Amino acid sequence: MISLDDLIAFCGLKAEEVQVIAEHEQMSLGIAAAFGRSLLQTEHGPERIRDMLMAAMRRAVRHHNVPHARQLVSIVREFMDQHPEARFRRMA
Numbered sequence: 001m002i003s004l005d006d007l008i009a010f011c012g013l014k015a016e017e018v019q020v021i022a023e024h025e026q027m028s029l030g031i032a033a034a035f036g037r038s039l040l041q042t043e044h045g046p047e048r049i050r051d052m053l054m055a056a057m058r059r060a061v062r063h064h065n066v067p068h069a070r071q072l073v074s075i076v077r078e079f080m081d082q083h084p085e086a087r088f089r090r091m092a
Helices: 004-011 015-025 029-040 045-062 066-082
Strands: none
Touching: 004 015, 004 029, 015 029, 015 045, 015 066, 029 045, 045 066
């Protein structure tokens, strides 16, 4: 049987990123791992994941949860390092 750890390892995202997707989309971790995997395979999917991570970071700041906000900053940075197509684009 496939475990949750297997699903997360297969999806191409880190466990923390899957957790944020699950919370943002209000779904289970297993479904979030599959959803994240499918998003990574679409044209603007990495940007959508980035936006979910940023929304979680903003929510933590609004709730004055500084330790969680710092953790999310690190998660966003690592995600954008791993997925450069998710980086913000400069407008000409």
